[in-house]
Amino acid sequence: DAKTTQPPSMDCAEGRAANLPCNHSTISGNEYVYWYRQIHSQGPQYIIHGLKNNETNEMASLIITEDRKSSTLILPHATLRDTAVYYCIVRAPNQGGKLIFGQGTELSVKP
């Protein structure tokens, strides 16, 4: 699986968009980008995933650059409950479902 690089921490004002970057310069053509988050030692929670195209769901948007070497997770209107560690994971499909977690980005949403 490709390695990912994320900033260790970020701050965001409540109500503003939170933009979390992830670098995955060695990503292969069949590898997807997944995002999970972990709120204060709870079990991680799936957010979104994508291959090439930008994706949006009820939780977030995922923007993947054209060369696929980086991506950005966007929480459009961050709330205090979005304070968590966000993990960017790159993985090929059907690789046993295994997820390789890095250290993630600790997002603090402040009032």
Place this chain on the structure above:
Amino acid sequence: DADVTQTPRNRITKTGKRIMLECSQTKGHDRMYWYRQDPGLGLRLIYYSFDVKDINKGEISDGYSVSRQAQAKFSLSLESAIPNQTALYFCATSDPSVGGSYNEQFFGPGTRLTVL
């Protein structure tokens, strides 16, 4: 009721003791996983199982063993606990029948284990 449950939620034990952590799921998923998390770090995969007859080692299986008693149950054992196994342990499940890239894992609430 939670779809993925773990017992116990907290456990303090002594070096050398045998410990079993249990995971149960009501999601009907075939795949189950055990991860551990150390403070300030991401999760690391210990063991995973694709069905009751299929068990695989993850990144850090030394010192651990598992048992898949049924589709819904996956237990993690520490045969002789040592202090550096103090960590937060998570169980997860996923459904391969969804297919393709969509392989969301559903995590339990975690077990906090302290080995003195």
